[in-house]
Amino acid sequence: MDKIILLGPKHCGKTSVGRAIAREIKERFVDTDNLIAENAGKSPRELYREGVGVFKTAEVRSLKQALEHDAVIVATGGGLVDNSEAVALLRAARRARLVYLDVKAEAAWERISGGGELPPFLNTATPQETHRALHERRAAAYRRLADQTVTADLKTVEEIVHHILLDYPKYYQK
Secondary structure: OOOEEEEEEOOOHHHHHHHHHHHHHOOOOHHHHHHHHHHOOOOOOOOOOOHHHHHHHHHHHHHHHHHHHHOOEOOOOOOHHOOOOHHHHHHHOEEEEEEEEEHHHHHHHHHOOOOOOOOOOHHHOOHHHHHHHHHHHHHHHHHHHOOOOEEEOOOOOHHHHHHHHOOOOOOOOO
C-alpha cells in the first residue's frame, strides 16, 4: 500500500489531516515530530536549541523510521525541506505519495505567533519578516518536491482529506 506523506510548514495541519486520513481509510498514522521526541527523550524544539545539526540528525532518523514503519500516513516536520538528507530520503522513497499542504505565509504566521513562544529559528529582530522569507523559500521547495499540492487555507480538515483522497480511489469509499 502506498504511503501518503504530508509535507508543509509548521502549523499547516499535517498532523490533524494525517490523523483524519488515517481514520477515514482505517490505516495507521505516524508523526515524525513524535518519533523525534520518543527517540531523543526531548522535543524537536529542545533538540534544535542544542544545535541545528543535532536536530537534523534526529529528523533524518525519525523519517527513516517513518518510511520503514507500517503506518500508511506520515506527517513530517515543517522545516524538512531544509534538510538535504531528509529530502533525498523522500525522493528515493518507494510507494510514497508526497502531499504538500500549502498555506499562505500570513495564515501560518497567525498560527505560529498565536501559540505562545516562537520557535528558536524565529528568534530574530524581525520574526515576522524572517518567517515570511523562510516560508516563501520553503514553499517553493515543497512545491518542487511534492506529487500533489493542496491549498489548505480556509478549508476544514474534512475538505482537505476529501481533496487528498480523491487521488486515492482505491482508499476512498464514499
